[in-house]
Amino acid sequence: MPLLQINNLNVRFGDASAVPVVDGLDLSVDAGEILAIVGESGSGKSVTMMALMGLIDAPGRISADAMTFNGLDMLSLSRRQRRKVVGKDIAMIFQDPMTALNPSYTVGYQIEEVLHQHLGLKGRAARQRALELLQKVEIPAAESRLDAYPHQLSGGMSQRVAIAMAIAGEPRLLIADEPTTALDVTIQAQIMELLVNLQQAHDMALILITHDLAVVAETARKVCVMYAGQAVELGQVPTLFEHPAHPYSEALLAAIPEHSLGAERLATLPGIVPGRYDRPQGCLLSPRCPYVQDHCRAQRPALEAQAHSLVRCFYPLNQEVA
C-alpha cells in the first residue's frame, strides 16, 4: 500500500458551481519515494498540498474519493486528530523562507515548539534536540543560531531552519513547496542537496513542488505534470523526459533554456492557464495546444495509460516503443 493515496481530489473556493482549483486529481506516493509535481503558476500544485495538510479555509471546500496517509483516512479525521499528524508525520516547507518564520521568536523557540507539541520534549532536552536538528541541516555555529531571530538570518539559512522545523517530528512525508524559488542560484543547489540527503538518511517520502525541471531530472523518481488543476501526465522520471506524451509536458521541457541554445528566443507556449470565466469546454489545454484537433475542443480527455505513462490526451505524442 502506498504511503499517500489521493483519489479524485477536488478543491473549490465557493459552492459546488465554482470552478475547481484542483479537478479530479489522483496521486500516490510510496514510502521513501521522491515525487515531483511540476506545472506553471496557478495549476493547483500548492493547493493540493494545502488540502492534504488541512490548511484550506472557508470558502475553500475539499472533496475526494479517498485521501489516505499511512493507513489513516485524512478526510474523516477530526481537526484535533489531524493536528497530531500534520507537523509530525507530514511536514511542509514553503517557498519564501524570509516570511515563513515568525519574526518575534527565536529560531530555537520555533523548533522547540514542534518538539514540545509532537514529542512532548521540554526545557533542556528540547533545546538539545533543537541544536542537533540545526546541526543536521548543516547550519554553521548552530549553538549561537538557537538564540537568533529570523531577521538575523539569510534566506538560505532561514530555509535550513524551516527544514529543521519540518523534520523535527521525524516525518514519513515531507512536502517541499518550491523550496528554492526564493533563493540565490548558488544556495538553491545546496538546499536541494540537503533535502535529498535528509530524504535518504531518514527514508522519508518527499513531494517536491517545483518549476525547475533540471532539479526534477536529478532528484525525483516519479513526476506529475499538472495543468489547470488536473494531472495531465504522470510518469517515471527518465522516461517522461525522453518521451513526453502530453503536449503540455513537451512544451514544459522545450521551455528549458538549455534546449533553446543558439536560438533567438526561448521556446514558449503562448497564452495563459484558463481562469474562471474562460475555461474551455473540451481539453483544458485546447486553446494553447499546437496539436489541437476539433475533437479536443468538444470533449475533455481522461487520464489513461499510454505507452510510457498515464496521459490526459486524445492524441498522445512519442508513443513509439524503443
Next chain:
Amino acid sequence: MLSFIARRLGLLIPTFFGITLLTFALIRLIPGDPVEVMMGERRLDPELHAQAMERLGLNKPLPAQYLDYIGKLAQGDLGESLRSRESVWSEFTTLFPATVELAFAALLFAGIVGLLAGVIAALKRGSLFDHGVMGISLAGYSMPIFWWGLILIMFFSVSLGWTPVSGRNGVLFDVEPVTGFMLIDTLLSGEDGAFLDAVQHLILPAIVLGTIPLAVIARMTRSSMLEVLREDYIRTARAKGLSPARVVFIHGLRNALIPVLTVFGLQIGALLAGAVLTETIFSWPGIGKWLIEAIGARDYPVVQNGILLIACLVILVNFVVDILYGLANPRIRHQR
C-alpha cells in the same frame, strides 16, 4: 539602544520649553486675573488690586514674568498655589494617585475588553459580532465624554442604584491615605466593605474614561490582527500542527500587538485629557478636577506647573512605550 535613548532624551529639551511657553501664554490669554476672580462680584479698589498684583509679581512685563518662572523652575521650585498657599508639588503628589488609579482602571478595562473584542472580530471577520463591535467602537470613539458620563450616572446610579454617583469612597469609611490609592488603602484599613465600596465608586468613571481608548484599541487590534493572520508564518504555525489558540495568540497576537502598543501609548495622553472631564463629572478628587478649578480661579502657578507635570508624564510614558516597542519587536531592538 543607548544612542536611541540619548536621542529621545535630547528631543525632550525643546519640548519642555515649548510647553512652559504655551501654558504661560494660554492662561494669561483668558480674561481676568487671579485677584479679580478671588474678589468675585465685589467691587475692588484699583489701588488694592494693584498692590495684590505686585505682591504676586504679576505687575511686571510678561517677558520678565516668564523669566522669573523659568528661573524658579531651574531651581526646582514649582511655586505655590495662589489659593491654598500649598506648594504645587505637594498638591500634585497628593491628588495624583487618584488620577493614576482611575486611569489605570480605565486602561485595564480598555485593554482587556478592546484586545479581546478586536481579536474575536478579526477571527470572525464579516460576522454579526464583527460588524457589531466595529459599529459600537465607532460610536464609542465619537462619544462626548461629559454626555456619556452623565447618561451612565443617570442609568446605573440614579435609576438602578447600582453604583454611587460621585467621589472615591463612601463617607461611612474612615480610610487612612497610606499610598493614596484607594483600592490599596481600603484593603490596608481592614474595614469591612470599604474595598468593595471603593471598587463601586471606581467602576463608572473607569468605564467612561476607558471608552475612547477601548474603541481605538479594538479597531486597531482588529485591523492589525487581520493583517498578521494573512502572513506566511501563520501558515507555517498551522502546518506545524499547533492548536488554533496557539496559532492565534502566540503567533498571531504577539505580532499584532506591536502597532497596538504604539496606539496604547498615544492613548495615555488622551486618557489624561479625558480624566479632566471625567473627574469633573464624577467629583473624582484627582489632578483633572484640580486643574479645572485652578483655571477657574486663574491660579497661574497651579495651571502652569500642573500642566507641565502632566506633559512631562505623557512624554515619559511615551518614552517607556518606545522602549517597550523595542522589546516587543526584535527587529527594532537590533537596529543600531
